[in-house]
Every structure is written in structure tokens, then in C-alpha cells.
Amino acid sequence: MNKHKNDKTDVLLEVEELEVEFTTGVGTVRAVDKTSFKVHKGEFLAIVGESGCGKSVTALSLMRLLPKKIATVKANKIIFDGLDLSTLPESEMRTIRGRHMSMIFQEPMTSLNPVLTIGDQLTEPLITHLNMSQKEAEIRAIELLSMVGIPDPERRITQYPHQFSGGMRQRAMIAIGLSCEPKLIIADEPTTALDVTIQAQILELLKDISDRLGIAVVLITHNLGVVAAYADRVNVMYAARIIERGTSTNIFATPAHPYTVGLMRSVPRLDKPRVGRLATIEGMPPNLLDPPVGCRFRERCPIAESRCKETPPTIPASNSSPEHTVSCWKSEFVNTNAATLYGVETATETEKAAHGDKVLLRVKGLKQYFKISLREGFRSHDVDIRAVDDMSFEVREGETVGLVGESGCGKTSAGRAILHLNTPTGGKIEFDGNLLNGGNIAAVRRDMQVIFQDPFSSLNPRMKVGQILEEPVKVHKLREGKKARLDRVAELLTQVGLYPYMADRYPHELSGGQRQRVGIARALALEPRMIICDEPVSALDVSVQAQIINLLEDLQSTLGIAYVFIAHDLAVVRHISHRVIVMYLGKVMEVGAGNALYENPQHPYTRALLDAAPVPDPEIEQNRKRTILEGDIPSPLNPPSGCVFSTRCPIATKECSDVVPPLDEFAPGHTVACIQIKAN
């Protein structure tokens, strides 16, 4: 099968001057602007960019899946396997879709039809395109399911999507995409909704299938680590245009566009100690209703000059292979000055700034159980879901403690329990020496604030920003009189990098990053000593994410606020935290100082997590041997006995399923809950 690997030079898809326009109530948006690119047979091409850059629209327009009423697609040509798709009538286009070109979508939860069995959905394309009989199609469906690693496929094809986990559903989606052995699979953010260990499983599967069957894959993603780990070639998109393209090595080793450089510099690295503040690309991507003339990045570009008002041509990037092209007037300069483009990295600052010694928050044996009633036949009985089980930790003044783990590990429940947003089932929480309970929590709330994940739904849409910020000041009587309060609102807005005039705006008038800044300002309004940040950056694009992380760090150094930073992104947690707590199924697995934990992880789960997350460096990725955790995270309804990780642990022994491992000190300040490690 290796012959497929070698002929990645034959062109499978050639797109010339693709243009997609959407008619909206406020005008025409050109979501893809004269974009040309090629996909070679059997290759893994990544299209990378931030939200709204046009990468998904490009994919959907190739499949002709955009709503016809509002989208107009034009192209000089779209030659796919010798056929010009741009002139193909819809009836013939249908015979291409799912047969020769198929697509995998971002949301496995909603992309499968809930009322049809998996088997039904999987046999459909086989019957439609390959004229198989129902019986033949079912046999093939079973083969396909086992090919994508779904155990017990005979039973699984009779089941419905809701009986599948997220990872399993995405596998089923891949099986559907694969069913007719297409020449091209377009995967639109296929792992964005999945946990990191599941992400690794899915991407390895895609890569393996692409290699074995010689199927080309177009991977659309915003995750640079994923690109580095899997892509042969990369197209970088910004504001509806491809601004740089080349092999994975070209792009990562010698980026030639200032946006590409900025994108890479603004993500914290999982595999390296922090290098001070993150580089940020200031501002936001342009509004495509009225895009700037010339280079579209010019308003955010640190090296823009007058020449940039003209659209730069696509030219070969210097010092690189011929495949590497860029659209920038100053690419040569970028190429040689990439390291200093966004400020000099202060490489000496590998540790976070020191924090105070005084313990601010002390959590001891925290338990948060949720009762749910399970019905069995006609009887029902209550079951405890142990969202957080026996968790202890401390947060000192001005310290950032990272809480990291996959979905369902209890990190959010822990945060909510500390704030008494849910009443903890057991354990003690002390804040500044006071034992918290339902009675005194209101008094402490001033000192202990929270920032939520979703800046879109956590701000009241009917209140102006000013009202949102004024309310806590008023309720807690921090300023007397309207004038003083409004001054405070202006002060808060300035503090988080917004403008005082934005007090008159409603949340929907702000961008995601700006809204998250309002969320931070709201937390700051009460002058808290500690903020619990629950996934504060996971809904944001990487360039905006860096701005928010820097803002949080700046506020910490000026105001001395302590953070409990809850996130699933391991690299972000490493960057921002003094200490990190790794959780799995409600239990603490490992605790350690940031660098020590990441450089010398002890717990097999921590190792697996770090192993599963790709880093944005193709060289490291190519030489990396992954051990990928198998299976799904067990249901918290029925957690494994003994060590909760024992069912997926590569080094588990029989003893592990009997004994609940205690959190033992491995090195000063570094504790691990694993009996195998203790034995060593």
C-alpha cells in the first residue's frame, strides 16, 4: 500500500479563483476571496486559520453544501479528478458527494441523525452510490465499523447515535465518509469537540486510513499542534484569503507571513517552559462586509508600511522550497526577523513571577456528589455521581493554580463547589482562615469571584456593559453615588483594555474577546483577592486567547489576585500556572509545580495527556512515538473500582483495581496518586 505515499505529486483537486459570497441583511460578505489551491493524491493538507477566515466555507463550497439561497459560489475552475465541478449540474454533483469526495464534520453529537440507526446511516451511501443490496451493504457496514475501531460492530449497527460516545460517533462519521472509498475526505475541525486523548485516537485513525488507502485528506483546523503532527502541506488562511502555503516544515520552520508568525507565537508551548508574556496580534480580524484594501492583515501587522495598501502578490517565500509561497510585501524581512517580529522573547523568565506565602484558599477533602435517579424496570434508585471526590489543595495569595483534565473529570464542579454555586457534599473550604458555609458565603463572594467559559451566554443580553459592571459595585456598596460608580465602570473598562465609551454597548455588539474582557471586568469590579476562571479562553481564537491570558497575568502582577485556572488546554495551563492539579473522573491524579510536572510527569494519566496533545513543531512531532490511550473515559455513573484510571492505564496491575491510591509525595511539592509509582 505504500505506493500511495509516493505519488503525492499527482494533482487530485485544483481550485482556481474560488469566490464565495453570502447575501446578508446588512450587505454582501465575501467569505472566500479569489482563492486558488491544489490537493494532491493521497496527501494530508491542512487549512489553518481563525474563526471566520473562510476555511469551512471553502470546504462546504467544494462539496456544494452551502445554502443556495444566500451563498453564491464562483470559480474559474474546480477540477476534481479530471472533472470540472464548477460547471457540473447538481444531479451529477450528487454522484460525486459521498462517493468520491466526502466530509466529516466538527460536531459528532449533532451530525448524525438521532432517529436512524448507525447501520441505516452507514449503509445509505453504499446503497445509493454502489448499488449494493441491503444485505451486502450491512456486511460492508460491519467491516467499516471494525475498520474505524468500533468494537462489537454487529451489535453497534443496530444502535442509535445517542448510544455512542462522542469519540465513537466521530468514528462512525469517519466510517460513513470512508464507506465508498472516496478519493478525498474533507475533515472540518473533526476533533475540536473532543477530549485530547480522544482527539489523538481520531487523528491517528484518519492518518492511518489516508496512508493505507491512499485517500487525500483536507483537514480544516485552528489547532497548530494538530497541523504540525499530521499535515504534509499547510494553507494558512486569513480574512477570506490564503496568505501563505507550503510544506509543514516550511510553515513552521521558516514562516514568511507576519500573521503566520504571530499565530505561532501566540500559542503557549506544551513542551517548553514559558518565555514570558505571550506574543499577541493586536486587534481583531477585519469585518468582511467592508474589508480593508490591500493586504488584509495590514491593520494588525507590526511591520506594515504604505506599500501594504496594495494587495501583495503571491510570491515564492525566500530560502525555501518552491512549494512555499506567501502573499506579503515584506516576506523576506519576516523570514529573517521572525523571532523579533512581535517583541523580543525574554527567555530568562522561565518561571512565573513569585507569589505570596499566605494561604488564601484551603480545600480539604472536598466532595461534590450529584444524586440522580436511575430507573430499572418499574423501580428507581438513587445513584451518586462523584463529580469531585476527596480533593484537597491550597491556593496562596497571588498564586495561579491550574486545574486540568478532560471532560467529566470534575474540574468545573470543583470550581462551582468552592464558590458554593453548588453546595458541596462534604469537605472543608477555608477562605482567608474562615470556614465557608452557606451562611457566610455571601460575605466572601466579594473576595472570591468567577469568570465563566462562554462569553456569549454568561452576560445578560438585555443589559448594557455599563449596567453589568455597575451592578456589583452598587449591590456591595463599593462606591456611593451614581457618578462615583460610573467612574469606577470607566476605570474597570480601561483596566481590561476596553474603552470607557463601551459602557453604552450591549454584549452582542462586542466581539468574543471583548466580551470575555467584560466578564473579567465584572469579576474585578468587587476588587476580589481570588478569581476562579472556568475555561476563560477556550471559546476564543488563539490570537485573542493570548491577549486574554496576558491580561490575566498583568492583573495578577498589579493587583496580586490569586487564580484557580480551570482548563482542558494543557499548554495554556502550563503557561499561566504556578502549580497544576491533574484530575480524572473526580479524583486528583497528580499535583506539581508547572515546569516540574510537565517535564517530569509521573502519573500514567498525566503522561498520556501530555503524549496525546500535539505540539506545533513538525520536527518534534515526526520523531515522536505516541502511546495513545485506548477506549473512552468511563461513565461517572459507574466508575472503576480502586484507581479510577486503572481501566485505561497502560501499567495497571490487578492490585490497581482493588486499592484507591493515596496522593503521595514523589518529590517536594510534587504528589502523585498511583501505587505503581510509589513502588518504584
Added chain:
Amino acid sequence: MLRYTAKRLLLVLPTLTAVAMLVFFLVRVVPGDPVENKMMGEFGDVTPEQVLKERTRLGLEDPLPIQFMNFMVGLPQGDLGISLVTERSVMEEIGGRISISIELALFATILSVLIAFPLGTLAALYRGTWFDYLIRMITIGGLAVPSFWFGMLLIMALLAVVGKLPSLDTAGLFEDPLANLYTLLWPAISVGYRYSAVIARMLRSSILEVLAEDYIRTARAKGLYERVVIVKHGMRNALLPTVTVVGLEFAFLIGGLVVTEQVFNINGIGKMFVEAVQFNDLTMLQGLVLVVATSFVLINLAVDILYATLDPRIRYQT
């Protein structure tokens, strides 16, 4: 699936018991003495002793708990007591007239579904075109116009065009089906206009909602025929909320056509309600409420079961 059905069936019993209790006491809170009213109507002047005698004969002087017990014991045997007015078994009285109401409800439902499904679907598929606007205008009319008034218009139109009304004494469905259906056609249309408007609008909006779902895009990405995408992937999901509406409306029609039955002079349950209230016929009223409530509960049960066959997520929840 079997277990689901069995469970839902078992849940019906407590619901009906609660309804029976509620009805029994509610009816007795209504002011006025049915016996006195009746006797005054029949004989003019009556003495309190005569009334008391009659009340005792009818069992209305028994202590309330005893009356209640008699009522509840009778229920499982299908004994709803005796009408205070006609002194015939309530069950038989209702049985004689419910068939026409059920027939009308069924007829109206079938008519409405036949009209609403294509209209709602087409309006959704041709969203934003003149056709969609036309259908939306017509259906808004259906919601706004009261059924009985529309019925009156129909009668006047019939008089103007045909010059006569359909015969008032309805032939049985099995004796002369055509004549029977022709008689019921007009009330069915008058009720069905509103009914089909409700269904069509519901269906239109749920199809639009479903067609925007991710799995519809997946179905298209598989290269399925558009017809398959819409019927197999779209309609089945869009039917879920619509089924509920059809069921609820149908249940309402069985006991709820009080005015329309008057307008078309149909001897159904609706008219019976009016008579029972008019003559203060307590036992008849409680029997009627109970029968209507039971049909409501049973139809809801049928809807739930249908729902579970359409949506596997519900089936497996239990």
C-alpha cells in the same frame, strides 16, 4: 418498547382516578339543586318535602362519602350512574351520542392532516416565496377565525349556492356512508380549517428547524437524493412536535365542539354538555367530563407511544 408501553399504560390509572375524584367534587360545588329545578320545571310549584323525597330516591341525600364510594365503585364496571333528568343510564346516554362526536373528530383530523401536511411541507421547502406567504396568510386566517363563525359562513354559503342545507338527521356511517360523510363534511371543514392551520404552521416551522440541523448537512454530504434527505432524514424528525399537536387537537375535538355542534345541530357530546349544564344534571355532567377526560388521557397515551416509535431516544430512556 413493550416495557415502555406497559409503563405508560399503568400510569393512566392513577391519572384517571384523580380526574374522577376531582370531577365528583367539582360538580357538587355548583350552586342550585338539580332536583328542585327539574321538579319546578315539570310541575311548577313543589314543596320542600316533595323535593326531599325525590332527592332521597335519587340517592342525593346520602352522606357525601357514601355517594362518592358508590360512584367510585361503579366506575370500574362502567357504571356512571343514572341521569337525573332522563333517569336512564348515563353510560348508555353518552354511548348513544359519542360515536357521532368521535366520527366528526376523526373526519376533521384526517381532513386537516391531508391538507396540512403537503401545505406545511411545501411552505417550508419554498420558504420566502410567494407560495410560502400565501400559505402563511391562509393559515393565519385559520387561527384567527372562530370555527363556529366559519361554520355559520359555510351554512350561509351553502344556502346561497345549493339552496338547501344538508339534512339534519344524520344517517349512520354504516347505513349510508356517503350521506353520512356529506352531512359531516361541513362541520369537519369548519373545524378543520383552524385545525389544519395549526398543524401546517407547526410542521412548517419544525421542518425549517430540522433542515438547518447538522445531520441534514451530513445526509446531503453523503450524496443522497434530495427527496431522501427531506423525507427520510427531515420529515421523521420534524414529525415529532407535529404528532403532539395533532393528538392534542384531536382529543380536544371529542369533547370541545360545544358551539360548532350547536351551529350544525349535531347531536354529539358537545351538545350534551350544554344540555347537562342547562338542566343541572349532575350525574350526566360528571359522566361527560369523565368520558372526555378519559379519551384525552388515552389519546395522549397513543401519542406518547407513537412518539416513542418515532424517536429512539425516548424509547431507551426507560
